[in-house]
Amino acid sequence: MAQQQTELGGAKHSGATKNDGATKNSAERKINRATLAADKVLDDKVSKFAVTINKPVDVVFEFWREFGNLPLFMKDLKDVIETSKTESHWVVELKNGQTVEWDAEITSESPNEMITWKSKDGSEVETIGSVWFAKAPSNWGTVVSMLMQYKVPSGKYAEFTAEFTGEHGDTLLQTDLYRLKALLETGEIPTIEGQPSGRGEDLPSDYVRH
Amino acid sequence: MKALCWEGKRNVKVHIVPDPRILNPQDAVVKVTTAAICGSDLHLYDGFVPTMEKGDILGHETMGEVVEVGSAVKKLKVGNKIVIPFDISCGQCHFCKEELYSACDNSNPNAVMAAKMYGQSGAAAFGYSHMFGGYAGGQAQFIRVPYADTNSLIVPNDINDEKVLFLSDIFPTGYMAAENCNIKPGDTVAIWGAGPVGQMAVRSAFLLGAERVISIDHYDNRLLMAKQAGAETINYNDVDSVVDEVRFMTGGRGPDSCIDAVGMEAHGHTMTANVDRVKVAVGLTTDRPDALRQAIQSCKKGGTISVPGVYGGSLDKFPFGAAFAKACKFQMGQTHVQKYMNPLLNLIIEGQIDPAFVITHRLPIDEAANGYRMFSDDKNECIKVVLKMH
Secondary structure (H helix, E strand, O other), X not given: OHHHHHHHHOHHXXXXXXXXXXXXXXXXXXXXXXXXXXXXXXOOOOEEEEEEEOOOHHHHHHHXXXXXXXXXXXXXXXXXXXXXXXXXXXXXXXXXXXXXXXXXXXXXEEXXXXXXXXXXXXXXXXXEEEEEEEEOOOOOOEEEEEEEEEEOOOOOOHHHHHHHOHHHHXXXXXXXXXXXXHHHHHOOOOOOOOOOOOOHHHOOOOOOOO | OEEEEEEEOOEEEEEEOOOOOOOOOOOEEEEEEEEEEOHHHHHHHOOOXXXXXXXXXXXXXXEEEEEEEOOOOOOOOOOOEEEEOOEEOOOOOHHHHOOOHHHOOOOOOOHHHHXXXXXXXXXXXXXXXXXXXXEOOOOEOEEEEOOOOOOOEEOOOOOOHHHHHHHXXXXXXXXXXXXXXOOOOOOXXXXXXXXXXXXXXXXXXXXXXXXXXXXXXXXXXXXXXXXXXXXXXEEHHXXXXXXXXXXXXXXXXXXXXXXXXXXXXXXXXXXXXHHHHXXXXXXXXXXXXXHHHHHHHHOOXXXXXXXXXXXXXXOOOOOHHHHHHOOOEEEEOOOOHHHHHHHHXXXXXXXXXXXXXXXXXXXXXXXXXXHHHHHHHOOOOOOOEEEEOO
8 A cells, every 4th residue: 555655645655645644634745745646747737625525435436436437427428338357448428529539547555444546647638646545534425636637638628628727627527526426425426407497498399488 | 308507697497408327337317396496596696606607406305205216226116105305425535424425525526626615515405506516406397316325315205295395494493403502491492584494493492492583584484484483573674683582572681592594695784794795795705694794793601603505605794703702612514405305304293393384386387587676576475385396
């Protein structure tokens, strides 16, 4: 475990990692560690967000580790197919219908603690992500801290860039984690899609507004 | 179905829209029998609440008969007569389990929007802007109720709608405001606003043991209604200073607790109230907190200021120094309606209170827009509007 974290965080952070072992479980500390890890790989801005989920750590970890579950709560993510124990194929479908795909590999993993992954060398869309799991204080459940970073070639993937990077990337990650929390805590994701309104597009076709 | 839709500032209309359907496994669909217009609907009507969209269905004081339940609904059955709380809560997150239902983590699909403004999102609400979830409201002939087992109170089939309808909002809201005052024998509670929530707070304060209640407003009929429950009243148009008057009436000590049942659209004729009106008109501020200012100025040292009135944004000229100097306590927030529905239903069944006293107007759904106009423009005559939906 210590070895994996050292690789992820880079040599200059290994000291901090060792010291953590003696302190109490601290989700915040892990976020910082993970931030440093992601910084090392790509230059672009890191999106990060954390939620506390009212379920035990192993339940949350196992749900997340089943990558096929990710499209259940990640907006725009259409499919994640696990091609081997550490490799997977990711398919994003954008609102304009365009699909963006890449292959990813797990770079380190520790059960009930963390998973990090990155796109395989040569992918058009470069991405690195990490997710950290820690028991929350008292009876709050599990802290899930996630970091995502994308590097996208300019031009071809304008829509993807707009949706997944910068401020929108932050919002997307926050949305996805709220959706994960709702799904695990309640078994469903809140929605208003498909409800009635007095807006033109929702009215029956034979309806004339008065 | 017919539904009352928000079309813009001071513009609501009844439209024919599609019926709601089950969208999630814990949903139910309810045939609405009776709904009411809430004072907080007037904040929407007046355009005070951001993230409204033309065509949104309003209404969060609603009851009716369950006509369909989703596959994961366990408690509710088709045919149950239910009252629906205004706040939508999942019943399964940390906050719901602590009975802080209005702080629910999961019900708001637009939680990111609310979190950007407030740091964290609270519960969604029916018919109360997209920042609070964008859920279609209950001033409609049918409503979809998410997490239906949590967001419903089953009431006896033979009980009159009007007796229990206000368990959806104003009765629990007035009650929680009074409960937050931690009333002790001999206490005096002053209540700003004698609208529907203020009326419920007056009666709740007495139910919880207050010796004196002082009701402050400027509409004679509303003050009369408070007086009928035993409150002393102040018409603020008849006095030079509400703060001085309240202090005089309480032996110079000030009330033990002060309730602001007005919220963000306070009227009044103080200098600060006039400045608020100008600032709101030109977009410099969002809320007009003059009732809250007076409540703070009036409260006794170490007393409680309880705020059921709705606020949206940042407040100007907030006398925090007075609150600090007097070591006052603040209690506030959207009502945890689900926590109060059952005990308050028992008070109604025992005959300790009949909340229907507050109703002054009964209208069919087709006249709902007229109901908004009356409630907004003739607050002396029109205290509470109830809509008959079928």
